[in-house]
Every structure is written in C-alpha cells, then in structure tokens.
Amino acid sequence: MELKPVIGLEIHCQLLTRTKLFCSCPTDYVGREPNTIVCPVCLGLPGSLPVLNKEALKLALRAAIALNCNILRKTRFHRKNYFYPDLPKAYQISQYDIPLGVHGYLEVNGKKVRIRRIHMEEDAGKLVHPTKTGRLEGAQYSLVDFNRCGVPLIEIVTEPDISSPEEAKAFVMELRSLVQHIGVSDGNMEEGSLRCDANISISVDGKWGTKTEIKNMNSFKAIERALAYEIRRQIDTILSGGEVVQETRHWDDSRGITTSLRGKEEAHDYRYFPEPDLLPLTITDELISEIRATMPELPKARRERWKRDYGLGDYEVSVLSSSKPLGDLFDTCVREIGRPKEVSNWLQVEFLRIVDELNLRIEESVFVVPYLKEILELLDNGVINAQIAKSVFEEAVRLRRFPHEIVKSKGLEQVSDESAIREAVKSVLAENQDAVHSYLSGKDKAFNFLLGQVMRVTKGKANPAVVRKVLEEELKALS
Amino acid sequence: MIDKKEIIPEDILDSIFRRIDEVERDLHSYITILKEEAYDQAKIIRGRLEKGEDLPLGGIPIAIKDIICTKGVETTCASKILKGFYPPYDATVVNRVKKAGAIIIGKTNLDEFAMGSSTENSAFGPTRNPWCLERVPGGSSGGSAAAVAAGETILSLGSDTGGSVRQPASFCGIVGLKPTYGLVSRYGLIAYASSLDQIGPMTKDVKDCALLLQVIAGKDDMDSTSLNVSLPNYLDACEAGDLRGIKLGIPKEYISEALDPSVAKVVEEAKRAFERLGAKICEISLPHTEYALPTYYIIAPAEASSNLARYDGVQYGLRIKGESLREMYLETRTNGFGDEVKRRIMIGTYVLSAGYYDAFYLKALKVRRLVKMDFDEAFKVVDYILTPTSPTPAFRIGEKVEDPLLMYLSDIFTVPVNLAGIPAISINGGFSQEGLPIGIQIMGRALDEFGLLKVASAFERETELHAYRPYGR
Numbered sequence: 001m002e003l004k005p006v007i008g009l010e011i012h013c014q015l016l017t018r019t020k021l022f023c024s025c026p027t028d029y030v031g032r033e034p035n036t037i038v039c040p041v042c043l044g045l046p047g048s049l050p051v052l053n054k055e056a057l058k059l060a061l062r063a064a065i066a067l068n069c070n071i072l073r074k075t076r077f078h079r080k081n082y083f084y085p086d087l088p089k090a091y092q093i094s095q096y097d098i099p100l101g102v103h104g105y106l107e108v109n110g111k112k113v114r115i116r117r118i119h120m121e122e123d124a125g126k127l128v129h130p131t132k133t134g135r136l137e138g139a140q141y142s143l144v145d146f147n148r149c150g151v152p153l154i155e156i157v158t159e160p161d162i163s164s165p166e167e168a169k170a171f172v173m174e175l176r177s178l179v180q181h182i183g184v185s186d187g188n189m190e191e192g193s194l195r196c197d198a199n200i201s202i203s204v205d206g207k208w209g210t211k212t213e214i215k216n217m218n219s220f221k222a223i224e225r226a227l228a229y230e231i232r233r234q235i236d237t238i239l240s241g242g243e244v245v246q247e248t249r250h251w252d253d254s255r256g257i258t259t260s261l262r263g264k265e266e267a268h269d270y271r272y273f274p275e276p277d278l279l280p281l282t283i284t285d286e287l288i289s290e291i292r293a294t295m296p297e298l299p300k301a302r303r304e305r306w307k308r309d310y311g312l313g314d315y316e317v318s319v320l321s322s323s324k325p326l327g328d329l330f331d332t333c334v335r336e337i338g339r340p341k342e343v344s345n346w347l348q349v350e351f352l353r354i355v356d357e358l359n360l361r362i363e364e365s366v367f368v369v370p371y372l373k374e375i376l377e378l379l380d381n382g383v384i385n386a387q388i389a390k391s392v393f394e395e396a397v398r399l400r401r402f403p404h405e406i407v408k409s410k411g412l413e414q415v416s417d418e419s420a421i422r423e424a425v426k427s428v429l430a431e432n433q434d435a436v437h438s439y440l441s442g443k444d445k446a447f448n449f450l451l452g453q454v455m456r457v458t459k460g461k462a463n464p465a466v467v468r469k470v471l472e473e474e475l476k477a478l479s
Numbered sequence: 480m481i482d483k484k485e486i487i488p489e490d491i492l493d494s495i496f497r498r499i500d501e502v503e504r505d506l507h508s509y510i511t512i513l514k515e516e517a518y519d520q521a522k523i524i525r526g527r528l529e530k531g532e533d534l535p536l537g538g539i540p541i542a543i544k545d546i547i548c549t550k551g552v553e554t555t556c557a558s559k560i561l562k563g564f565y566p567p568y569d570a571t572v573v574n575r576v577k578k579a580g581a582i583i584i585g586k587t588n589l590d591e592f593a594m595g596s597s598t599e600n601s602a603f604g605p606t607r608n609p610w611c612l613e614r615v616p617g618g619s620s621g622g623s624a625a626a627v628a629a630g631e632t633i634l635s636l637g638s639d640t641g642g643s644v645r646q647p648a649s650f651c652g653i654v655g656l657k658p659t660y661g662l663v664s665r666y667g668l669i670a671y672a673s674s675l676d677q678i679g680p681m682t683k684d685v686k687d688c689a690l691l692l693q694v695i696a697g698k699d700d701m702d703s704t705s706l707n708v709s710l711p712n713y714l715d716a717c718e719a720g721d722l723r724g725i726k727l728g729i730p731k732e733y734i735s736e737a738l739d740p741s742v743a744k745v746v747e748e749a750k751r752a753f754e755r756l757g758a759k760i761c762e763i764s765l766p767h768t769e770y771a772l773p774t775y776y777i778i779a780p781a782e783a784s785s786n787l788a789r790y791d792g793v794q795y796g797l798r799i800k801g802e803s804l805r806e807m808y809l810e811t812r813t814n815g816f817g818d819e820v821k822r823r824i825m826i827g828t829y830v831l832s833a834g835y836y837d838a839f840y841l842k843a844l845k846v847r848r849l850v851k852m853d854f855d856e857a858f859k860v861v862d863y864i865l866t867p868t869s870p871t872p873a874f875r876i877g878e879k880v881e882d883p884l885l886m887y888l889s890d891i892f893t894v895p896v897n898l899a900g901i902p903a904i905s906i907n908g909g910f911s912q913e914g915l916p917i918g919i920q921i922m923g924r925a926l927d928e929f930g931l932l933k934v935a936s937a938f939e940r941e942t943e944l945h946a947y948r949p950y951g952r
Contacts (some may be wrong), residue, residue, distance in 0.1 A: 040568050044789050046561070047548040047570060081785050081831075083808060180798030269830035273840060276674035276702050276782060344732040363926050447536065 003238065004203045005231045007168050008116075008160035011175060012153045013185040014123070014193035015059045021122045021152035022050030022093065030191050032143035034128070035431050042150035044089030049277050050197040056152035060100055060120045061283065062291050063154055063184045066298055067115050069101025073283045076119075077275040082268055085144050086125035095119035096272045100283075101219075107300055108167065108174045114159040123151040154184075160199065165227035169220050172196055174299075181324045189218050196223055202234045202244070209234070210244040214258055216251045243246050302327055310340035319348050325362035326352075331364060336457075337373045346372055350390055354397050371396040374403040383407065385414045387460050416463040418470060421454070422463070425470050428453045429478070440479055447471070488521035488528075488538030488582060493632070495540050498630045502950070507606050508626035510545045511553055511586040522580045527580065534580025535694055540803050541576055542632040544623045545586035546593055548667040548676065549573050552583075556669050557601035558591045560790045560797045569758055570667020570764075571702065572695045572735060574634060574707050579694040584632055587622030591817045592787065593643055593671040598887040599880055600819045608650060609874070613699035614873040617647030617889075623681045624651040628949055634691050635681045641775050642868075642893025644679040645905035646857050649868035649918025654688045654905040655681045656936070657893075659925045660900035661706035663692075664699030669951035670786040674899040682705060684945045685906065685936040689713035691938040692928060693761050696845035708926060723757035726936065727921075728861030733892055739871045741911035746867050749908045749919045753865070758934075761836025763861055765853040771895040776887060777830050777843035778898075783820075784827025790815060822883065833941045851899040858924050863934055866892050868905040868918035896922055904931045907944045916947070 021026055030437045045058070052384065060165075063239035064071055078096035079431075088195035104113045122169055125146040126472045129139040164166050187194045191244035195218070201211035214230055226443040229251075234244050239314040303317045312320075320330050326347070333343045351372075355362060375393050384392060384407055392412065396403045407413060415421065428450060429436055439446035453468050496514055498919060513574060517540070526540045546556045548566035550573075555561045569577070577583070590600040594671025598606040598621025607619045609612040609629035616625040624647035627635050637644040639657040650657025657679045668678055680691035694712065698707040734746065750760050792798035792811035799814055801807035816824070823924060830839035857864060869889050879886040896903040908919035920937075923931045939945050 040566070043794065045566065045568075046556075046564065046789070047667040048568075049666050049704075051701060051703050079785050081788060083788065083791060085793045085804065088789060091785055157611060167891070172704070253832075269833045271785070271787070271828065271833075272830055273781060273836070276672075276704075277670075318481060401632065459816075 002205050003235055005163055005227075006160045006201045006203050006208065007162035007227060008199045009162065009168060009171065009280060010197045010199070011156045011172065012195040013063070013156065013179055013187065015056050015152040016185055017055045017059065017152055019055075020152055021051055021053050021056050021120070022385055025150065027151050029151065031146040032147050036147065038146045042088075043146055045148075047148050050093060050275075051279075052278060053152060056120065057281070058287070060118070060152075060154045061182045061288065062182055062295065062391075062439060063156070064101030064104065065120060065288070065291060065295065066178055066182050067101065067104040067106055069104030069115060069118055070213070071101050071283055071288060072098050074098065074280060075100055075283060076085065076280040077278045078272045079275050080121075082272040084124070085142070086127050086146070086149075088125070088146060088149060092122060092124060093275055093278070094121035095265045106171065106175060106178065108171045108418060111161075111167075111173055113161045116157045116159050118154055118156045120154050121155060123148050123153050123225060125149045132152075135169075160201075162201065165224045167230070168198065168227050169224045169342060172219060172223055174358075177299050177324075182296060189220070189372050192218070198223070198227060200227060200230050200234065200250045200294050202231065202238060204238065209238070210246050212244065212246065212258075213248045214251055215248060215261065216253075218253075222251060225253075225256060226258060229256065230259075233258065239303070242294075296324075299324075299327075300332060306330075306340070310334070311345070312340065312344055316344050316348065319352075320344060325364060327366075329365060329368065333369050333372055335455060337376060339376065342376065343372065346393070348394055351397070354394050358398060360397075365425060367400060368397060371403055377402060382416065382463070383413055385460070385464055387455075388412050388414070412461060414463050415458060415461045416439035416466050418466060421458070421462055421466050422470050422474070424457050425467070425474050428457060429474060436475070436478065450475075480643045488524050491538060491540060492517055492521050492582065492584070494712065495632060495703060502609065502629050502631060504634075505612055506606055506609060506625050506629055506631070508587055508589050508631050509585040509628065510555060510557065510601075510603050510622070513552065513583060516552075518580050519585045524580050524582060533579075536634070539581050539634060540584045540632050540673040541691075542585050542587045542599070543573060543583055544589055544620050544628045544635070544637045545637055546589055546635060546669045546671075547573060549586065550671065551584065552586065554586065554669070555603070556562070556592045556821070557589045557603055558648065558815065558817070559602045560811070561795075562797055562842070564796045566667070569891035571664035571699045572799055573667060575695050576636075576691075577812055581634065581694075583952060584630060585626075585682040585850040587620070587626055587635060590643075591621055591820050592618035592669070592783070592785070593619040593638055593640055593676075594819050594823055595875070595877075596642070596886050598622060598625075598647070599876060600817055602817060602918055605876060606667040608873045608915075610652065611913070612856045613875055615650065615876055617650030617869070617873060619643040619647075620655075620681060620840035621647045621650075624648055624653055624655065626844065627651070627681050627726050628684055628856065630948065630950075633683070634687060636691075636695070636795075637679055637681045638668055638671075639677050639679050639893075639897065640675045640779060641897050642890040644681060645903060645918065645920055646869050646890060648905040649907075649920075650873035650916065652916025652918075652944075652949075653681060653683055654685055654817065654904065654906050654945070655679060655918075656688050656692060656904045656928070656931070657896060657902060658696065658928055659693065659706070661704050662696050662708070662902070662926065662928065664695075664702040664705045666699055670782070672782040674782060675775075675779060677897070678829050683948075685932055685939050686717045686831055688904070688935075689717055689932045691946050692932075696928075706926070711848040711929045713929060713932055716929045717936040719933045719937055721757045722753065722934060722937050724857065725758045725863065727753055727758045727760050727934075728762050728857055728864045729760060730765040730768065730857070730864060730866060735867040737869065737870070741872060742867045742870060743915055745909035746865070746919060749865065749918045749938070752938055756937050756941055760865070761861065763857050763864065765850075765857060765864075765895065766847065767849045767853050768895060771850050771898055772887060773844045774843045774850065774898060775890075776826070776896045776923040777839050778847065780823040780827035781831050781840050782827070782841075786821065787816075787824055793808070815850055818838045819883070847898045849894050854895075854899045854922070861921075863930065864921070865892065865922045867908075868892060868920040872911045872913070872915035872917050892920060901925050902928050902931055904935050906935045906939060907947070909944060
C-alpha cells in the first residue's frame with residue numbers, strides 16, 4: 001500500500017492599504033482600542049453602502065500578476081451570506097465565480113505549485129472571550145471588536161500540489177517573501193496579516209482520500225507541525241482500518257494536536273449572489289501594464305541573476321534574498337563597488353551580525369554603501385588588515401563615521417615595517433620559550449599560537465603576512 | 480412666496496402643524512413628528528434667507544419616509560426590530576434637502592421595510608387614505624403620500640422598489656416619481672432590494688416634483704451605483720406649452736378586460752387629453768410583461784433576505800436574550816419582523832440556496848434582461864409609454880391583507896419599470912365614481928426625467944386635476 005500526503009493551501013493576506021476595502025477607515029488595527037476605527041460602512045449599519053478602494057484592487061492585481069495568473073478582465077463581487085456576530089452585515093463581500101486571477105503558479109525549490117485562484121474579500125471582525133485563556137469555553141459572554149471589519153484581503157488558493165509539511169512551509173515562506181517583495185502585504189503571521197489554512201488528504205495507491213481542513217496555524221513552525229501531525233493521524237486512521245472524516249480541524253499549538261472543530265453535517269450554504277451595491281469591474285489593459293511597469297524584479301529572477309552574473313552559490317543567494325531590503329542593499333553595493341563575492345560576504349557575515357546587535361532596519365541602511373566601499377579600498381591598499389577592517393566596519397555602522405576617519409583617529413594603520421615587527425617577534429619568542437620548544441620539537445600548532453601573540457602585542461595592526469615571514473625566519477634561526 | 484418675503488418659514492410650519500393636529504389622528508401618516516426641531520431649523524433658515532442666501536427649498540417643510548436615515552432621529556423602517564435605531568449619519572438625500580434649506584418635519588409611515596402595497600404592514604399601525612379613511616393610501620410609501628395629499632407637508636420623499644412611490648401617489652392623487660436607477664443616491668436608504676430601490680419625490684404637483692428632484696439628483700461618491708451625469712434644469716420642463724411631435728405608446732398588455740372599469744375610463748380620458756396636447760398615441764407591445772411580477776418576487780426577496788440578515792440583535796435595535804447565540808438570533812428575528820417581511824426573507828433564502836439558484840434566481844435575472852429589452856424595443860418606436868399606475872383605485876383596509884398574491888398584483892404595472900431601471904412618474908389622471916383618485920403612469924427612457932416632467936406638466940395644466948384635494952384643500 002502506497003500512502004502519499006496531498007496538501008493544498010488557502011492563504012489570506014492583508015493588503016498594505018492605508019484604508020479599508022470599502023470605506024476610508026484606517027487598516028492598522030493592531031494594538032488599537034476595540035471599535036475605534038469603524039464607520040457606518042464597515043459596521044454595515046442600515047443604509048450604508050460600500051465603495052471599492054482602488055488601491056486595494058491594484059495591490060491584489062499586483063499579487064495576481066506576480067503569481068503568474070491569468071487576469072480575468074471582467075470581474076465582480078459577490079455576497080457570501082452567513083450569520084456570525086463578528087460579521088456585521090451577515091454577509092461578507094467577496095469574489096466568487098469570477099476571481100481576479102486564475103491558473104497561476106509559484107515556483108518553490110524548483111517545483112511549480114499551481115495557484116488555482118486569487119481573489120479579493122473583506123475581513124470580518126473578531127470575538128473577544130473574557131476568559132483567562134481567551135478561548136470560548138467557560139465564557140459567560142463575548143465581546144465583538146469590529147476594528148478589523150472591512151480590512152482588504154486577498155485569498156490565494158493552491159491546487160493540491162504540495163506533498164509534505166516541509167514543502168508547505170517552504171511554499172508559505174516563498175509566498176510571503178514574494179508579497180513583501182512586491183509591496184502587497186507585510187506578511188506578518190503573528191499579527192494576522194498572513195493566515196494559512198490547509199486541506200490535507202492521504203492518497204492510497206494513487207486513489208484520492210477524504211480531506212480535512214486545518215485552521216489556526218499562525219507560524220511557519222505551526223504549519224510544519226500541524227501538517228505532520230495531521231498526516232500521521234490520517235495515516236494511522238487508515239492503517240488501523242478506520243475512515244478519515246471530512247471536517248474542519250483546529251490546530252492546538254500548545255498541545256501539538258489538531259482537534260475537530262465542525263463536521264460536514266454543518267456544511268454551509270453561503271447563498272452567494274452578485275453584490276448589487278457594487279458595479280462589475282472591468283480590468284483594463286492600461287491598468288495591467290501600469291502595474292507591470294512598477295513591478296520590481298521578483299525574488300526568483302533576482303536569485304537567478306545573482307547566480308548567473310555574480311557566480312554566487314545557493315546558500316549565499318538564499319540568505320541575501322531572505323528579505324527584499326537586504327537584496328536591494330546588496331544590489332546597490334554591487335552597483336557602487338563591484339566585487340559581488342566580497343560584498344556578499346561582508347553583508348551576510350558582518351553586516352547581518354551588526355544589524356542584529358544594533359537592531360537596525362535594513363531598509364534604512366543605504367548609508368552603509370560608502371562605508372563598505374572605503375573598507376574594501378583600505379584593505380586593497382594595505383592600510384588596514386582584515387581583522388582591523390571588521391572592527392572598523394562595525395564602528396563605522398554604529399557611529400555613522402567614515403572608516404578612514406576611524407582608522408586615522410585611532411591609529412589603526414597596518415604596520416608592515418619589518419624591523420618593528422622583528423622586534424616584536426623576538427620579544428614574543430623570548431617570553432614564550434615553551435611554545436618555541438614544542439614548535440621546534442615538531443608541533444606545528446605552536447606556530448599559530450606565536451603568530452597570535454605577535455598580533456596581540458602589535459594590537460592587531462601588524463601585517464599578518466610580514467609577521468608570518470619574520471616569525472618563520474626567526475624560528476629557523478633558533479633551530 | 481418665501482422668496483418674495485411674503486411668508487416666513489415659521490408661518491408655513493404653523494399652518495402645516497395645524498393641519499397635522501387636525502388630521503393626523505385619523506390618518507397616521509407619521510411615525511415621528513419633529514415639531515421642535517422643525518421650528519429650530521426654521522429660525523436658522525429664516526436667518527439664511529434674510530442674508531440673501533440662495534436656498535432652492537428654503538423654509539419648505541418636507542417629510543421623509545422612515546426608511547431613509549436621519550442623523551440622530553429614530554429611523555425604524557416601521558419595524559419593531561429597528562426600534563431605537565438612531566443613525567449616526569444622514570442619508571445623502573437628507574443631506575441635500577437640508578443643504579437646500581428644506582425643513583424636515585417628520586418621518587412617515589410605511590409598510591415594514593417597504594414590503595407591501597398598502598401601508599398596512601407597519602409595526603406601528605396602518606396609515607389611512609385621506610380621500611376615504613376606510614381605504615389604504617397605497618404602499619409602501621403610504622405615509623409620505625397621505626401626508627402630501629392631506630396637506631400635512633408640502634414635499635415628501637418615498638422609496639420605490641416595485642412601485643412604492645407611484646402606487647401610493649396614485650391612490651392619494653398626488654405626483655410620485657421613480658427616477659432612473661442611479662440618478663438619486665441610495666446612501667442612507669435602508670436597503671430592501673438594492674438593485675431595484677430608488678428614492679423618489681412625492682409632491683402635490685409636477686413643479687414641486689421637478690424642484691425636489693433637482694435637489695436630490697446627481698452623483699454621490701458614497702454610492703458606487705450612482706450615475707455621473709450632468710443634470711438639466713428640471714424646472715424648465717414645466718414650462719413646455721404643448722406636446723406636438725411626441726409619440727406616446729400604450730402597451731396592449733397593460734389594458735386588459737380585467738382592468739377596473741374606472742381605471743380604464745381614466746386612461747381613456749388621459750389619452751384624449753394627450754391628443755388635445757398634440758401627442759400622437761399608438762399601441763405598442765411589451766411581450767414579457769406577464770413575467771415581470773414573478774421575476775420581481777424572486778429578485779426582490781433574494782436581495783432582501785441578504786439585506787435584512789444584519790438585523791440580528793448584535794449591534795443595534797431589538798435584542799431578545801437567549802441561552803445561546805443561535806437562540807438569541809432566532810428570538811430576536813422571530814419577534815422583530817412582521818409576517819410579510821418573514822415571508823419574503825424565506826422566499827429569498829429559498830431562491831438563493833444551493834440547488835435552487837439556477838432554477839429561480841439566475842432565471843429571474845435572465846427574464847429581467849428580457850423585460851428591459853422590451854422597453855429598449857418600445858423606445859425605438861415611441862418617446863413615452865402611458866399606462867395606468869395601478870389596476871384599481873385605493874382598496875379597503877383589510878381587503879387584501881389575507882391574500883398576499885392579490886396584494887402583489889397592485890404593483891403589476893409599476894414593477895417592470897424597476898426591473899428595467901428606467902424612470903416613471905405617476906400623476907392624477909381622474910377620479911372613480913366614488914371620488915377616489917386614479918393615477919396614470921408615464922414611463923420614459925433612462926435619464927429622461929426632463930421629458931417625463933414635461934409630459935406630466937403639460938397634462939397637469941390641461942386637466943387641472945392636481946388642484947383637487949381631500950377635505951376641499
């Protein structure tokens with residue numbers, strides 16, 4: 001019996017607009033007092049009417065284009081009717097029969113995951129349960145926060161092309177990187193601007209199985225764990241002769257399990273019908289070419305260019321493309337300085353460490369470009385050695401000072417003067433007789449220790465190549 | 480008169496409120512009367528008029544159907560479920576009439592959520608016809624119609640989803656206009672059936688109708704379906720001398736033997752009046768007329784079932800507590816809605832549900848297109864279409880309450896207009912033997928309100944029928 005997991009994902013992404021999908025209320029609900037960014041329209045008060053936010057449409061189209069979708073030129077909104085306290089109109093305005101885009105794909109680690117559709121919809125509010133755990137159980141009453149109502153979302157639905165939890169995680173990461181890259185969403189999973197549901201089934205000898213839907217996975221790790229758990233659960237059910245039930249399941253991150261949320265018997269009839277308060281939309285060629293014209297190079301193309309033009313390896317490329325600002329900085333540096341290999345090294349090792357320590361925002365770090373340029377020049381000209389260069393770079397970034405000034409004011413110029421170095425070598429040898437003996441008795445490791453000592457007494461400024469040469473000469477003289 | 484400073488706004492209010500004191504107990508045109516607020520407004524308006532401000536409706540009292548939102552004033556839709564709903568905003572039309580200097584004197588009675596043809600389906604009790612208190616004023620804008628007819632206001636606003644402005648205008652002997660869909664903003668009009676609803680003026684004569692339309696028409700950024708068109712001066716339409724060169728069609732499908740003889744007689748007389756004015760009358764055909772009513776009773780309830788789903792007791796209006804969320808919803812909606820509203824919600828839910836959508840809703844949309852094409856074809860041949868507004872004069876209170884299908888038939892001549900989105904006006908065409916007014920309806924091409932007003936105004940001058948008022952006013 002051959003058992004294979006079959007996974008499809010549904011991802012909701014909050015669009016990076018200032019205002020909501022159908023009114024002019026702000027969208028930044030995180031951290032706001034409940035019900036403070038609402039108006040008659042997003043509260044669905046009687047008599048209010050929706051007016052489409054054109055910016056949201058542009059961002060959604062941007063995502064559809066970046067995901068290689070066919071853009072449908074005539075599109076429209078539908079009403080999805082259901083009762084829930086956080087849904088003030090008792091219907092959600094969404095796209096149904098004619099989404100914005102269909103038949104796209106996203107390449108993840110060389111595999112094309114097909115996108116079935118991408119459409120726009122408004123977000124609902126949220127219920128707050130006044131219990132210690134924040135969960136519904138045991139709550140005497142519930143409160144509704146409508147701040148999130150009407151926030152613009154896109155929903156991206158994949159075909160069931162994903163075959164492992166790792167692949168699912170990689171897909172969501174790649175998708176997040178893409179939407180961030182093109183400025184469509186901030187993709188923040190913790191704050192809920194990127195939410196992922198998964199449909200999972202196990203195919204037995206190529207025959208499709210019953211699927212379950214998993215909700216509430218709000219981190220990359222949770223996606224991986226939840227899917228792994230659910231796959232195991234379904235396989236165990238099948239192997240023990242049981243049957244997988246079609247249902248919606250909730251991922252409980254603290255317990256590491258999925259639990260049944262609602263069964264099929266409560267399957268909804270959403271009574272979709274065309275939203276009469278909004279006119280059908282015509283997506284013009286002009287709009288599409290306007291969006292294409294402002295589309296940045298997409299992450300995949302960029303990675304390929306780096307490999308092709310700069311000879312960078314897979315690992316380097318993946319680090320540099322982990323965020324758009326870092327990739328942008330890299331491209332700027334290479335444009336200004338050249339030497340992609342070295343620049344890549346400096347950014348990945350030194351720069352990222354400093355960013356981490358100083359809590360810098362990469363997108364505000366273009367000032368680094370001339371510093372790095374100078375550092376490389378100082379190295380080229382032998383003014384400083386590699387060790388000093390690292391500390392000077394760090395200080396330059398920290399204090400926003402030019403490296404040559406730091407070198408000058410601290411007297412960090414490299415010492416290549418042989419007689420001064422020979423003096424230092426001699427005194428080190430005199431003070432470290434044990435090491436000298438073990439070197440002379442054939443233990444090569446002692447050489448590096450002595451070399452380090454010389455660098456120490458010269459405060460790191462000595463030219464390592466000269467030190468090595470003199471040290472070898474002096475030791476030879478002793479043998 | 481106000482312009483000539485012969486009368487000040489307070490004097491008009493005095494006479495209107497005196498009239499309300501006399502007749503309102505019998506008629507029940509209003510759900511809310513705003514006497515104090517009106518006098519406060521009048522003072523402000525008088526000041527602005529004295530400063531020479533140009534206010535097209537300066538100081539003129541207006542009554543608003545209680546399905547149109549008024550900021551800070553209870554707006555009930557004549558439903559228990561909205562008791563205590565004070566909208567935090569004005570409908571666009573309310574904004575516009577206020578800006579034009581009109582004084583809102585009250586909110587008028589209606590069939591609950593505008594569902595009905597008699598204003599008997601109001602949670603606050605029926606309105607009576609000022610021409611005969613035993614009879615209905617029509618619906619659903621019966622309160623607005625009765626108030627104008629009885630002199631309880633000068634202007635009023637109604638809403639027309641399937642004839643709710645024109646049919647009560649007909650029953651009460653006044654002028655009622657359903658504008659082209661999209662000409663008047665729906666923002667703040669509490670939705671019954673969004674793709675059919677349109678706010679319309681209800682007035683004692685055509686000139687007032689033109690004046691009020693001028694104020695409320697025009698693009699509104701708050702309503703995506705509102706049309707961006709330049710407006711003619713509608714008042715100029717009322718200056719027309721004759722109707723020479725105009726072709727009026729009478730659809731044969733509207734004039735059957737089933738038509739009430741008094742209505743048939745009025746249409747016949749109207750025809751002759753139009754001929755005297757120089758118009759050419761001819762017979763036309765609107766072959767899909769018989770499907771209009773069933774189509775309407777699929778589309779309107781479908782949209783209503785969705786539009787009315789928001790009344791769930793969570794945010795505003797009535798809430799009846801329950802042990803669970805589901806029970807709270809059930810109790811609130813069971814107690815909050817009247818029978819007719821429940822009936823239409825159930826029909827709408829049914830026709831939209833999976834498995835029935837194609838057979839009912841989708842098919843209805845297709846028929847709707849055919850009805851519209853009928854009009855397109857007709858308007859290639861004629862300029863306007865003349866029909867009765869309603870198959871009968873005002874019927875007796877209680878007469879049709881028990882038979883919804885019979886009640887639905889009173890909108891049979893008005894409904895096709897809403898399905899097609901075109902404009903139509905109802906004006907008084909004459910009287911029955913019992914002295915009840917009988918309206919005639921003139922339909923026009925989309926956005927030809929100017930032409931409708933011109934035709935209606937010429938007829939009015941020719942017949943002087945608009946001068947008849949109940950109670951001799």
